[in-house]
Amino acid sequence: MEFTKLTSSNLHNNANITRIMREVLLALIPGIAIYFYFFGWSILINISIAVLTALAAESIMLILRKRPVMPFLSDYSAVLTAVLLALALPSLAPWWLISIATLFAIIVAKHLYGGLGYNPFNPAMVGYVVVMISFPQHMTQWLLPNQDLSLMQTIALHFQNISLNGLPVDSITSATPIDSIKTGLSLDKTIADIRTSSIFGKIGGYGWEWIAGGFLLGGLWLVFRKLIGWQIPFSMLGSIAIIAGIFSLADPTHYASPLIHLFSGGTILAAFFIATDPVTASTTPAGRIIYAIGIGLFTYIIRTWGGFPDGIAFAVLLMNMAVPTIDYYTQPRVFGAADK
């Protein structure tokens, strides 16, 4: 009698990439919901534009690369990249800015490097950095909270850059809390002065602290479900907290407190959802800690002394570069090997 010969293993726990990506997307929902609560429709429009662009780019690239389209398109990896990018970009970013960033992320950063699993740099962060460097003025269009814009008004803002009420975009947008600290300090204000602005809340940016809380919830769920390790998020947040703590203790008038650093901007989102991208992160237990501490330190350095509104994207890409070396030198001691 003849039998089928399988090449895969005979037993499997049924884990698959699609399920992992889907669960990571679900874990983003609390944060996105709170974002929607404070800032309205804009985030959903951001996400829609990014996801549609990503799916189109992914399909075209898969066809050009002669890869099966449906299996890869349905693995949610492009969707996840798009959603993370949409969350990182300003809430009132023009549609073309979102599209350019997404196209660059999917086509250049992902597929030209070999597609899923082969990209050395985090695609979402590559897309973000490209538009950040190319269109800096558009990257400051962060919607002010509680504007109560209707869906149509928001769509118009995204696509025509004018308000239906005749309001100029500038009157409803502002810099991010992190960016405004930098600007304020350059005008010789103290941190305490800057924090009196309405864009700040109790511990971080107004509204942003709650959004960060939502992402924290989702992120902890992923750690609990063992879909991500604790090493990257906690090392990154820990290193930012420590270095920010040291500087703000030494000179509280010129250095923002650790809480502002953790609960403003995309720190929590990055720690749980972006730095943990397994493809581009270090893969050894010790390496992941080093990698995440590096991201934390670079983020703080670029935020505090650099020339850009936020430093996370650059920090992630810088540490992506170091990953092969980190991985090589942080191999765990194998079973039975002599103690080092």
Added chain:
Amino acid sequence: MMTPRKLWSFHGGLHLPGHKHVSTQHASGAAFIPERLILPLQQHIGEPAEPVVNIGDHVLGGQLIARASGYVSVPLHAPTSGIISDISEQKAPHPSNLKTHCIIIKPDGKDDWTELEAITHYQQLDPSALRNRIRDAGIVGLGGAGFPSFIKLNPGTRTVIDQLIINAAECEPYISCDDQLMREQPRDIIQGIQIMQHALQARHCIIGIEDNKPEAYSALENTLSELSISDIEIVQIPTIYPTGGEKQLIKVLTGKESPSHGLPLDIGVVCHNVATAASIFAAIQFGKPLISRMVTLTGDGINNPGNHHVLIGTPVDEWIQHNGGYHPAVQQLIMGGPMMGFNLETDQVPIIKTSNCLLALNSPENSPPAVPCIRCGACMDVCPAKLLPQQLYWQAFARDFDKVQDYNLFDCIECGCCSYVCPSQIPLVQYYRFAKTEIWAMERDKRKSDQARLRHEFRLERIEKEKQERAERMRKKKAALNASKSAASKDDGKKQAIEAALARVREKKKQNDSDIKNTNNLTAEQQKKISEIDARRKKSTEKPVDD
């Protein structure tokens, strides 16, 4: 009451569904005599055995049919009486599906046996004599690897082995042959262990058994108390795959890690499978060679799952038909367990000494095709060797065979935990096996070319040496001659004698010369002709060249 033994744990591992009860519902079936027995000459690690019978010979059960060749080798015996019908290449159960040399016996059904030589008091036997006996019985490790057992009963340079560990973990799902054997033949096993202890002069012995086999555990424990044996300890260990891996079991029981590039012997531990102990007992107590073993027949593709004693060489198809056959929906046949076993393309292969299980499955889980690795590290979290399977895969995939060794490829025990959890469904272990085989092939080639180069260099060296020796001899001879010359000049008598001798030689030579010339003794007429010719020659050569 003894305090419970402290247990250690190893990194990673998996909690797997056991599926063991499927095959342990009935008492084991007795061995049956099939139509023909196919006995591969290589059923063990090492050199294949050499046939000592010819086609047409009649053999008795237990008779030697192939002898061991070399140290790492064991002999082969006829499982029953019959005629040697063929010695030829046959398909053997091996992942490669290649053919191998086999002796084929057509049983006569009488099951006549050769006279067996039992040892009544093995304690009085020297351990080395005991080892020879175990070797002559053709016993190899029955846990799966098939390493000749007598070698692992040799303590080597150590005088004392601290611990003999008996592997009764049987950690792989579905397999239950050791479980059944322990339930049914605990006495044989315990006495076999005592023989091993004697051969090794082991100080202490621990039987490690997973806690999913309570019946087997109590059977062994009762036997220990019945025989009032105190130096064998039986320890229940948590059911985590792959606790049955030799290194993992030693770690769990002793806390010691056998060295990465060494043997358990290096840390004073020797590990044997529990079924091996039973066959050693039979070999010593009754002189019975290894001609049958317990095999699990299981899976939803089998009508009557269970454990059976099976004669070595029994064709799988005949055995399964004899025991109720396949379920009509059967699709897949695996030799070994679902984690480390391999798929058989056909069931027309024999049961060999290392076959512990045949697993037939109806619907192979329709696993989606492999997708790229996303470096999630799930494999790393479960790897019991603490390797980085994701990095090994990456290097093996890229065929970077140097880097893959930097990541300790050869510490991989191929347990399959990584493949089990891989969300990209990558058959990781197959990549590691591929890389290992490639590296072995490369090393073999390198050894060959190194040997050739070495031989060439030796040859050049030898020629040079011979040349120098010749020159040296010449120089010495010359020096000796010169010395004797100067000595002779002092002695006139000698010199004169030599000169006289030389003169005689010259005289004789002259005479000889004149003797052999054809112009001697010419007539006048001939002489005249010669003169004329000479003159003509002279003239012609002097003639000026003017034209």
